[in-house]
Amino acid sequence: MEDPSPKILKRVVKIKNPNGFHMRPKAAFVEAAMRFASDVKLIWEGQAFNGKSMFELMLVAAAEDS
Amino acid sequence: MRMSDFIVRSAIIPELNATDKEGVIRELLESLCRNGCFKDVDVEDIIKAVLKRELLGSTGIGEGIAIPHTKYIGVDKLVGVLGISPSGVNFGSRDGEPVFVFVLIISPVDQPVVHLRALETVSRVLRDDPLVKALRACTTADQLFEQMNQYSKM
Numbered sequence: 001m002e003d004p005s006p007k008i009l010k011r012v013v014k015i016k017n018p019n020g021f022h023m024r025p026k027a028a029f030v031e032a033a034m035r036f037a038s039d040v041k042l043i044w045e046g047q048a049f050n051g052k053s054m055f056e057l058m059l060v061a062a063a064e065d066s
Numbered sequence: 067m068r069m070s071d072f073i074v075r076s077a078i079i080p081e082l083n084a085t086d087k088e089g090v091i092r093e094l095l096e097s098l099c100r101n102g103c104f105k106d107v108d109v110e111d112i113i114k115a116v117l118k119r120e121l122l123g124s125t126g127i128g129e130g131i132a133i134p135h136t137k138y139i140g141v142d143k144l145v146g147v148l149g150i151s152p153s154g155v156n157f158g159s160r161d162g163e164p165v166f167v168f169v170l171i172i173s174p175v176d177q178p179v180v181h182l183r184a185l186e187t188v189s190r191v192l193r194d195d196p197l198v199k200a201l202r203a204c205t206t207a208d209q210l211f212e213q214m215n216q217y218s219k220m
Binding site: 019020021022023027030055059064 | 181
């Protein structure tokens with residue numbers, strides 16, 4: 001019988017862009033996340049943000065190297 | 067960071083006249099210019115820079131909010147201006163809806179963290195629906211500034 005528990009895929013990434021995680025990469029992130037049916041969360045400084053919401057990602061002021 | 071740290075009170079526009087994207091950006095920047103925010107800077111050049119940024123993707127983030135912005139070499143500190151369009155403007159926003167509340171931000175080129183924090187600050191404040199409704203109901207620049215400031219203190 002198939003395991004009904006949800007599968008969670010995680011990846012830890014580092015921001016390499018000197019301008020940080022600014023609006024354009026945020027828009028690209030949302031566009032990519034929207035291609036998937038699953039929930040996509042971005043966790044930054046211990047908080048989870050909806051990866052399919054531009055408005056929520058705007059709260060992620062992640063600078064280079066974070 | 068608070069919005070009052072960089073929003074220029076005297077430049078706030080409670081009722082934008084412009085009805086299109088370029089017109090709104092021009093009106094907001096000319097207001098900053100009239101209030102002495104750009105010394106030795108060609109405002110037409112900043113307008114071009116903000117419009118160029120829009121070509122890469124609309125800064126209309128949805129829910130009637132837009133945060134047009136650019137980093138600019140002739141600017142040595144973060145400045146911003148708040149403007150309200152009573153009838154809404156087609157800004158090419160991601161949700162396809164018109165924009166009523168604009169916060170335009172110009173940052174120094176060498177302060178990426180300040181720029182990120184400013185965008186985060188504006189987004190955090192304008193996520194509050196009752197605040198946005200209250201801003202849209204304001205009729206003067208002073209009312210808008212006080213309303214925005216009251217929220218920031220909470």
